[in-house]
Amino acid sequence: MSSPDPQVRAARNPSTPGGPRGPVVAVTGAATGVGALLTERLAASDEIKQVIAIDERRGECDAAQWHILDVRDPAIAEKLRGADVVVHLALDLDLGSEAAARTAYNVRGTQTVLTAAAAAGVHRVVLCTSAMVYGALPDNELPLSEDAELKATAEATGVGDLLEIERLARRAPRAHPGLNVTVVRPAVLVGGTDTALTRYFESPRLLVVAGSRPVWQFCHVEDLCGALEYAVLEKVDGELAVGCDGWLEQEEVEELSGIRRMELPSAVALGAAARLHRIGLTPSPAGDLAYTMYPWVVSGSRLHDAGWRPRWSNEDVLAELLEEVAGRHTVAGRRLGRKDATAAGAAGATVALLGAAAVVRRARKARRR
Numbered sequence: 367m368s369s370p371d372p373q374v375r376a377a378r379n380p381s382t383p384g385g386p387r388g389p390v391v392a393v394t395g396a397a398t399g400v401g402a403l404l405t406e407r408l409a410a411s412d413e414i415k416q417v418i419a420i421d422e423r424r425g426e427c428d429a430a431q432w433h434i435l436d437v438r439d440p441a442i443a444e445k446l447r448g449a450d451v452v453v454h455l456a457l458d459l460d461l462g463s464e465a466a467a468r469t470a471y472n473v474r475g476t477q478t479v480l481t482a483a484a485a486a487g488v489h490r491v492v493l494c495t496s497a498m499v500y501g502a503l504p505d506n507e508l509p510l511s512e513d514a515e516l517k518a519t520a521e522a523t524g525v526g527d528l529l530e531i532e533r534l535a536r537r538a539p540r541a542h543p544g545l546n547v548t549v550v551r552p553a554v555l556v557g558g559t560d561t562a563l564t565r566y567f568e569s570p571r572l573l574v575v576a577g578s579r580p581v582w583q584f585c586h587v588e589d590l591c592g593a594l595e596y597a598v599l600e601k602v603d604g605e606l607a608v609g610c611d612g613w614l615e616q617e618e619v620e621e622l623s624g625i626r627r628m629e630l631p632s633a634v635a636l637g638a639a640a641r642l643h644r645i646g647l648t649p650s651p652a653g654d655l656a657y658t659m660y661p662w663v664v665s666g667s668r669l670h671d672a673g674w675r676p677r678w679s680n681e682d683v684l685a686e687l688l689e690e691v692a693g694r695h696t697v698a699g700r701r702l703g704r705k706d707a708t709a710a711g712a713a714g715a716t717v718a719l720l721g722a723a724a725v726v727r728r729a730r731k732a733r734r735r
Contacts, residue, residue: 391598392418392449392488394437394479395456397425399558400494404453404591405430413599418449421456437475443482451598453492454479459524461562461649472527476534484542492597493535494590495528497551497583497607502660508581508613509665512551512605521653523562548597550590553609553664556687557587562654567687568694571628572620575635578659580616584683585609589676593669602672607664610680622684 391408395401396419409417409429419430420437433445437456446452456475458468476493483491500510501517520526535547554563566572574580585608593608620627630638640652666676 388413388415389450389598390416390418390448392420392446392452393430394420394452394454394475396427396430396432397421397423399455400555400587400590400594401453401455402426403587404455404594407591407595408598411595418445420445438471438478440478440482442478443485446482446486446488449483449486449488451490451492452479452483452488453494453594453598455494457494457527459527459561461523461560461565468524469527469530472524473530473534476531480534480538480542480545480547484538484545489544490546490548490598490600490603491538492548492550492594493531494550494552494594495531496525496555497553497609497662497664498522498525498657499528499532499551500662500664502656502662504579504660506661506663508661509583509663510607511665512607512668519653521651522657523650523654525653546603548603549605550593550597551605551607551664552585552590552593553583553607553662554585555587555590556584556683556690558690559587562650563657564687564691565650566658567623567625567684568691569625572616572623572625573635573655573658574616574627574629575632575655575659576629577632579661580619580658581613581661581663582616582619582680582684583609583613583663584678584680584687586676586678586683586686589678592677593674596669596672596674602668602674604668606668607666608669608676609664609666610676610678610683611666612680613661613663614680614684619684622681623688 391414393401393405393408396405401421402425405417405419405425405427408414409427417430419425419427419432420435420442422434422436424432424434435442435445454476458471460468480491499516499518500506500514501519503517507514516529516532518525518529520529532549535549538545538547555561556564590608593606596602597606636652636655639650639655642648643651
């Protein structure tokens with residue numbers, strides 16, 4: 367990326383007379399994904415004095431001041447000196463990551479950042495988890511308020527880490543008086559992301575568990591960055607849920623996507639998912655399936671009360687997601703290569719999933735004999 371115009375660079379320089387008088391903001395995980403988008407957004411804002419970007423490699427935003435290090439390194443405290451706000455986005459939620467290593471990185475990284483921020487005199491830390499922490503349950507209200515109880519379990523990908531991060535967020539102000547912690551919880555995140563929930567739309571058929579009521583609420587990464595900026599500027603604080611207004615019923619998703627459903631009994635679907643994950647054929651544990659079965663829609667009332675509005679609708683985000691995943695082929699969370707997809711085809715992929723379910727049924731019958 368080319369360097370900004372010298373006059374623009376001077377305007378962002380905190381030492382320049384007449385420059386921005388807003389906060390100095392540090393962003394971890396600033397080189398990729400949401401962190402990179404937020405770093406660019408904040409660096410271009412007239413309300414931000416300076417952006418400190420922290421990651422294990424340098425990103426493309428030349429307007430930020432870069433520090434290259436692992437967020438688990440206690441030396442990060444020195445890099446945070448002078449910052450007013452820290453946005454911690456250095457999380458590993460990759461489906462391919464080994465679970466124990468992922469947890470060690472996510473939890474230890476968050477602990478280190480909170481402790482370092484307090485030591486450096488930072489007064490606000492913004493953490494990003496997910497609306498998944500509310501849990502996907504058949505009796506969930508539509509929509510859930512930010513104050514709803516966190517009923518998720520650690521059975522879905524990365525959710526155990528997110529719940530621990532939530533606990534760290536609640537404890538931090540007591541452990542570090544004067545440190546304010548804001549938590550942002552996005553709905554199904556779309557926009558260059560790869561999760562079990564986005565891969566659901568790469569399947570040749572949309573798996574629907576009999577007797578469940580799937581509803582879908584999305585959050586575009588641009589809207590998430592807007593919500594994070596609101597938190598940075600202290601326009602809103604506390605626990606914040608963010609997503610598109612309203613939700614889509616499963617029937618609407620099928621109509622908009624043009625992808626037909628494949629309905630399976632609960633025992634068959636969950637049993638097949640658990641077995642495929644246990645033997646290493648799919649990256650997604652059976653717990654991920656609950657988030658495609660039951661509602662976990664959020665209201666986002668605190669952001670709305672502060673004046674924030676999503677720029678994207680559920681329909682628009684779904685359309686972008688379908689465009690992103692076009693040409694990809696996934697069965698039960700496992701992405702197939704081009705050769706596999708060509709050999710299997712949509713019908714073959716469906717048969718593969720049904721075949722896995724049949725394996726589970728046969729195993730159960732054998733145990734009962």
